[in-house]
Ligand SMILES: Nc1ncnc2c1ncn2[C@@H]1O[C@H](COP(=O)(O)OP(=O)(O)OP(=O)(O)O)[C@@H](O)[C@H]1O
């Protein structure tokens with residue numbers, strides 16, 4: 594069976610000449626995968642390429658064995674991926690429930706209005722927003738907005754969920770709430786979680802990769818990363834040691 598996603602030799606040079614990715618190879622399957630890297634490492638660039646929002650300068654991407662370079666395949670691949678961007682903001686003047694219906698329509702989901710409403714309600718319940726589903730999303734807290742972001746990413750029932758820095762700016766309680774929610778989602782949908790906070794992925798990810806200066810310097814299990822830096826007692830320490838080995842620092 595082909596892996597869900599296969600990236601090979603991905604490079605991205607922005608128009609100002611900045612090399613954000615310098616040859617990334619990555620294979621993703623089921624379960625929860627954590628992408629860890631300091632500010633400016635290239636995480637958002639890599640995720641944008643993965644969700645087909647950005648073209649790589651060179652390199653190939655296959656989704657379930659299908660080459661993403663073909664125009665028709667891109668439409669189908671987009672349908673299979675849910676994305677929560679780093680700077681996600683729902684439409685402030687729509688309620689949570691209205692916003693999900695809006696996203697469903699935008700993505701052309703082939704469902705009756707009644708079934709879309711039902712799916713929206715089910716997702717609002719799954720992300721603990723039922724009580725506020727009829728309040729304007731502009732009045733939501735940061736954590737509530739982020740949870741609505743997960744619901745919108747799942748509205749079209751994708752096979753993979755891609756999440757960029759989901760816990761930045763959340764208070765500790767919301768952060769834990771959010772982590773638990775993602776772990777639940779990962780039982781049914783493949784999840785790629787990108788973050789610069791090792792704690793976000795320590796407890797939940799089956800596999801992690803460390804990205805720094807546009808290069809993947811580690812790809813494997815949490816235990817393997819820990820044992821690479823002999824005396825590390827936490828993932829945070831092992832991650833910091835890995836970055837130091839490659840001349841950068843956690844941020
Ligand atoms: N449109 C652009 N044009 C030029 N350079 C860019 C552009 N977008 C990003 N960059 C640069 O590419 C590098 C990688 O950026 P990217 O946003 O992918 O990093 P990141 O790991 O997501 O960082 P953060 O943790 O801050 O979100 C950075 O040095 C950034 O300044």
Ligand SMILES: [Mg+2]
Nearest residue numbers: 636637679758
């Ligand atoms: Mg980013």
